[in-house]
Amino acid sequence: MTPVTRRPLRAALLLGVAPLAILTGCSTNNASSDDSRLVSVDSSAEACTLSSAEAPAGNLTFRVKNTGSKVTEFYLLASDGLRIIGEVENIGPSLTRDLVVSAKDGGYITACKPGMKGTGIRADFTVTPSDQDVTVAADDAQLVAQANRNYRAYVTDQSAQLLEKTQEFVKLYTAGEDDAARELYPRARVHWERIETVAESFGDLDPRMDAREADLEAGQKWTGWHAIEKDLWPQRATGYTALTTAQRTTLANTLLADTRTLDTRVQDLTYSADQIANGSRGLLEEVATGKVTGEEEYWSRTDLWDFQANVDGAKVAFDGLRDLVDSKDADLGTTIQTRFEELQALLDAQRVGDDGFTTYDKLTPAQVKALSDAVNALSEPLSQLTAVVLS
Amino acid sequence: MGGLGVLAGGTALGVGATRLGDDGTTATATGAPSSFAGAHQPGIVTPAQDRLHFAAFDVITRSRDDLVDLLRRWTDAGERMMRGEFAGPVGATSGPYDAPPDDTGEAIGLPTAGLSLTIGVGPSLFDGRFGLAGRRPAVLERLPHFPADKLDPARSDGDLCVQACADDPQVAVHAIRNLARIGFGAVSVRWSQLGFGRTSSTSTAQQTPRNLFGFKDGTANVKAEEADALDQHVWVAGDDDPRGAWLAGGSYLVARRINMNIETWDRQSLRDQETIIGRTKAEGAPMSGGGEFTEPDFALPGRDGPLIDVASHVRMAHPSTNDDHRILRRGYNFVDGSTDLGRLDAGLFFLAYMRDPARQYVPMQTKLAKQDLLSEYLQHTGSALFAVPPGVSGGGFVGESLFA
The missing domain is CATH 2.60.40.420 (Cupredoxins -  blue copper proteins)
Known part of the structure; x- marks a missing residue:
C-alpha cells in the first residue's frame, strides 16, 4: 500500500467509466525547435x-x-x-x-x-508542406478494445485466486496452524500485488487490507494482511504480545469480508488504454518505493514475492498494449520489452524452489542496488507509455 | 466566426527551449555560457564557481553502442543546460500532457549561473567490457593506498564522472539530476558529492577563498592566464602515452573526499594553526613574511629553526619540494550534516587537474600523508581518478576520440 493513491485511476474506476480516449493525431516528444x-x-x-x-x-x-x-x-x-x-x-x-x-x-x-x-x-x-516526417496513427479502437478485454479478464482472474487463497489462509491462521499459514502468506499475496494498482483504487478497502503499521494515524485500528504478518513473524518486534484466538478470528473475518467486497467490485470495471498504461507504470513505482527497499514485508521478509507479482502485473498490462505501442513507437516497445527481460533475469537469480524467493534479509547490498538499477532502467521508458498509447 | 488572426509581429516564445526569463522573471547570464566545444572541456580553467555537484557513475549496460549513445545524449543535454536551456528539446512545462516532461523544472527562471559540465572516464571503464582495454593510458589506474587512507568504497571510484559547477546550487543539482535521469538503464549513480565555497582560484581575477580550517588555500594554483604552465602541468599531450593519444588536450582529474577533524582543529592555538599551515591566518602570507602572493622563503631562520616549519603544509605541498610539479586545484568545501557523535561530517572535496597523476600527485600525497603536520587533522574517505577527454569539435560528443 502506498499513501498516495493514483487518483485519476480511482475516480474513473469508481464511476465505472472507461473513456476510450482515441486521438487520431499523433503527438510526440519531439516538439519543433523552430x-x-x-x-x-x-x-x-x-x-x-x-x-x-x-x-x-x-x-x-x-x-x-x-x-x-x-x-x-x-x-x-x-x-x-x-x-x-x-x-x-x-x-x-x-x-x-x-x-x-x-x-x-x-x-x-x-x-x-x-x-x-x-x-x-x-x-x-x-x-x-515541409520536409519533416509525420507519422499518421492507425485507427486504434480495435487494439484498445482488445487491451481492455484482456486486462479485465486478468484482474478478475487474479481477484478470484486471491479470494480462494485468502479463504484457505484465514482458516489456517485462526486454527493456529502457523507454519502452514506462513507458507501460504506470500503465495496468497501475489494475487493482490499483481493487481495492486486496481485494488488500491478503492480508497476504503486499501487501508483496511494492506496498511503497514507505520501508515496508521494515531488511534487507527490496524487490520489486514500486515497486522497478521506481524503476528506470524513477531521476531523483529520488541515487546510484542501475541494475539488471542478471538483477536485472530476478528482480523481474519475482516480480511476475508474485504476480499469478497473487492472481488465483487472488480467484476464491473473496464479500463481505458491510459488506465492500463498508468497501472503498469504504477506497479513499478510500488516496486521502487516499497519492495526494493524491503519495507513492504517488514516482518516476513517476503518482499521479493511481492516484487515479482508487481512486475507480473506490469508486464501483463504492457503486453496487452504492445500492439498499440508498436503501431506508434516500436522502439519504445522494444526497449520496454528488453528492460522487462533484464529485470526478470535478476529476479530469476533469486528464486528458491518452485515458486519461492530469497528473503529480503539474505540479499547483499550489491544485489539490492542491481535490482534497483534495473527498476530504474525499466521505469524510465515505461513513464512514456501512457502518452504514447494516447497519441 | 472570427477570432483567427495573425498577431502583428507575433513574438516567438521559443517553443519551451529556453528556461531563462520564464514566468516573467529576468535572468541574465554571467558572461558567455560554457560549452563542450573547443580544445578543452569547460570546468577546468573556467573561473571556479561557488557551488559543486559531482557524481560518479557505474556503467550498467554491456553494450558499447549504448555507452556511446549515452555520451552523445549527455553532450546534447549538457550543452543545452550550459546555455541555460532545458535538458530536453521540449522543456519542463510542455509536451504531451500524459508524459513526464523532458526536463525536471527546478531551474525554471534561474540564470545559467555560470554552469560548467565536465565529463571524465575512470580506469574501470577500460576493463574489457567495451573493447577499450588497449586504450588505457598507463597512468590511468586506481590511485595507490596512501598512509592513513580510510576510503569508503561507496564514495570511491566510478566508470564515469560528471562535475557540475555553478554559482547557484540548484542549477548544479538540476544538471546532475537530469543527466542521471537520461542515463537510467545505461548508468547507475555510484556516489555523488555536493560542495559549496570553492577552495581555490583558477583565475588571477579571483580572490583566494578559505577552507573550513579558516585558511586561504591553493594560492600557488595554476591559473587560466598561464598558458605555458597549463600546457606543461595540466593538458595531456598527444605523445605522453602511446595508448593515450585520444586524451590529447584532455587532463587527469584526482578527486579526494578529505574529512577534516573540525572540532579538534578549532582547539589548536593560533600559533599552532599558523605553524601547521605555514601561513598567517589573516592574510595568507607565508610565515617567512610578505603578503599572500610573496614566495615563501623556506630557509629564512628564526630563533628555533626556519620560520616556516619544515613539516608545514605550505612547504610539503609547494612545487619547490615536489620537483617543481604544479597542479590545478578546483576543490570545494563540503558539510554532509553531522556524525553520530555530533561532529561535523565536513571537509574538503579535493579536485585537481593535472597532466600526469603518477608524477604530479602520487609522490606529493605519499609525502603529505606521512610528513605533513596537517595530516593529523585530516582523513581521506573517498578517492577516484578520471581521465577527462578533450573538448568537442564539429558536432561530436565528449569522449568521441576514445571510441574512434
Missing part, C-alpha cells in the same frame, strides 16, 4: 486568437492561454470539423497549456471552447 511550429493561442470569452493561421507540417505546439474567466478547451480538428486531431481540456482562467501534435499538410479547423460548451469558436488552419 518558432514557425509554435502557435500561441489566446482563448478569451469571445475570441480565439492564433498567432498564425498556418504552420509547416511536423510537430506543432499550440500554446493555449486562457484569458477569459471560464474554463476553456482547445481543439485541432480535421477539415470535416468532426475528427479530433488533438485537444487540451480543463484549462483554468489565466493558465497556459501546450498541445503538441504531429500534423501533416492539409486543411484543419481550430476551436476554442470557453465554458466547455457548444461547438466552440472555430477558424480554418492550414498546415503547409
Whole structure:
C-alpha cells in the first residue's frame, strides 16, 4: 500500500467509466525547435486568437492561454470539423497549456471552447508542406478494445485466486496452524500485488487490507494482511504480545469480508488504454518505493514475492498494449520489452524452489542496488507509455 | 466566426527551449555560457564557481553502442543546460500532457549561473567490457593506498564522472539530476558529492577563498592566464602515452573526499594553526613574511629553526619540494550534516587537474600523508581518478576520440 493513491485511476474506476480516449493525431516528444511550429493561442470569452493561421507540417505546439474567466478547451480538428486531431481540456482562467501534435499538410479547423460548451469558436488552419516526417496513427479502437478485454479478464482472474487463497489462509491462521499459514502468506499475496494498482483504487478497502503499521494515524485500528504478518513473524518486534484466538478470528473475518467486497467490485470495471498504461507504470513505482527497499514485508521478509507479482502485473498490462505501442513507437516497445527481460533475469537469480524467493534479509547490498538499477532502467521508458498509447 | 488572426509581429516564445526569463522573471547570464566545444572541456580553467555537484557513475549496460549513445545524449543535454536551456528539446512545462516532461523544472527562471559540465572516464571503464582495454593510458589506474587512507568504497571510484559547477546550487543539482535521469538503464549513480565555497582560484581575477580550517588555500594554483604552465602541468599531450593519444588536450582529474577533524582543529592555538599551515591566518602570507602572493622563503631562520616549519603544509605541498610539479586545484568545501557523535561530517572535496597523476600527485600525497603536520587533522574517505577527454569539435560528443 502506498499513501498516495493514483487518483485519476480511482475516480474513473469508481464511476465505472472507461473513456476510450482515441486521438487520431499523433503527438510526440519531439516538439519543433523552430518558432514557425509554435502557435500561441489566446482563448478569451469571445475570441480565439492564433498567432498564425498556418504552420509547416511536423510537430506543432499550440500554446493555449486562457484569458477569459471560464474554463476553456482547445481543439485541432480535421477539415470535416468532426475528427479530433488533438485537444487540451480543463484549462483554468489565466493558465497556459501546450498541445503538441504531429500534423501533416492539409486543411484543419481550430476551436476554442470557453465554458466547455457548444461547438466552440472555430477558424480554418492550414498546415503547409515541409520536409519533416509525420507519422499518421492507425485507427486504434480495435487494439484498445482488445487491451481492455484482456486486462479485465486478468484482474478478475487474479481477484478470484486471491479470494480462494485468502479463504484457505484465514482458516489456517485462526486454527493456529502457523507454519502452514506462513507458507501460504506470500503465495496468497501475489494475487493482490499483481493487481495492486486496481485494488488500491478503492480508497476504503486499501487501508483496511494492506496498511503497514507505520501508515496508521494515531488511534487507527490496524487490520489486514500486515497486522497478521506481524503476528506470524513477531521476531523483529520488541515487546510484542501475541494475539488471542478471538483477536485472530476478528482480523481474519475482516480480511476475508474485504476480499469478497473487492472481488465483487472488480467484476464491473473496464479500463481505458491510459488506465492500463498508468497501472503498469504504477506497479513499478510500488516496486521502487516499497519492495526494493524491503519495507513492504517488514516482518516476513517476503518482499521479493511481492516484487515479482508487481512486475507480473506490469508486464501483463504492457503486453496487452504492445500492439498499440508498436503501431506508434516500436522502439519504445522494444526497449520496454528488453528492460522487462533484464529485470526478470535478476529476479530469476533469486528464486528458491518452485515458486519461492530469497528473503529480503539474505540479499547483499550489491544485489539490492542491481535490482534497483534495473527498476530504474525499466521505469524510465515505461513513464512514456501512457502518452504514447494516447497519441 | 472570427477570432483567427495573425498577431502583428507575433513574438516567438521559443517553443519551451529556453528556461531563462520564464514566468516573467529576468535572468541574465554571467558572461558567455560554457560549452563542450573547443580544445578543452569547460570546468577546468573556467573561473571556479561557488557551488559543486559531482557524481560518479557505474556503467550498467554491456553494450558499447549504448555507452556511446549515452555520451552523445549527455553532450546534447549538457550543452543545452550550459546555455541555460532545458535538458530536453521540449522543456519542463510542455509536451504531451500524459508524459513526464523532458526536463525536471527546478531551474525554471534561474540564470545559467555560470554552469560548467565536465565529463571524465575512470580506469574501470577500460576493463574489457567495451573493447577499450588497449586504450588505457598507463597512468590511468586506481590511485595507490596512501598512509592513513580510510576510503569508503561507496564514495570511491566510478566508470564515469560528471562535475557540475555553478554559482547557484540548484542549477548544479538540476544538471546532475537530469543527466542521471537520461542515463537510467545505461548508468547507475555510484556516489555523488555536493560542495559549496570553492577552495581555490583558477583565475588571477579571483580572490583566494578559505577552507573550513579558516585558511586561504591553493594560492600557488595554476591559473587560466598561464598558458605555458597549463600546457606543461595540466593538458595531456598527444605523445605522453602511446595508448593515450585520444586524451590529447584532455587532463587527469584526482578527486579526494578529505574529512577534516573540525572540532579538534578549532582547539589548536593560533600559533599552532599558523605553524601547521605555514601561513598567517589573516592574510595568507607565508610565515617567512610578505603578503599572500610573496614566495615563501623556506630557509629564512628564526630563533628555533626556519620560520616556516619544515613539516608545514605550505612547504610539503609547494612545487619547490615536489620537483617543481604544479597542479590545478578546483576543490570545494563540503558539510554532509553531522556524525553520530555530533561532529561535523565536513571537509574538503579535493579536485585537481593535472597532466600526469603518477608524477604530479602520487609522490606529493605519499609525502603529505606521512610528513605533513596537517595530516593529523585530516582523513581521506573517498578517492577516484578520471581521465577527462578533450573538448568537442564539429558536432561530436565528449569522449568521441576514445571510441574512434
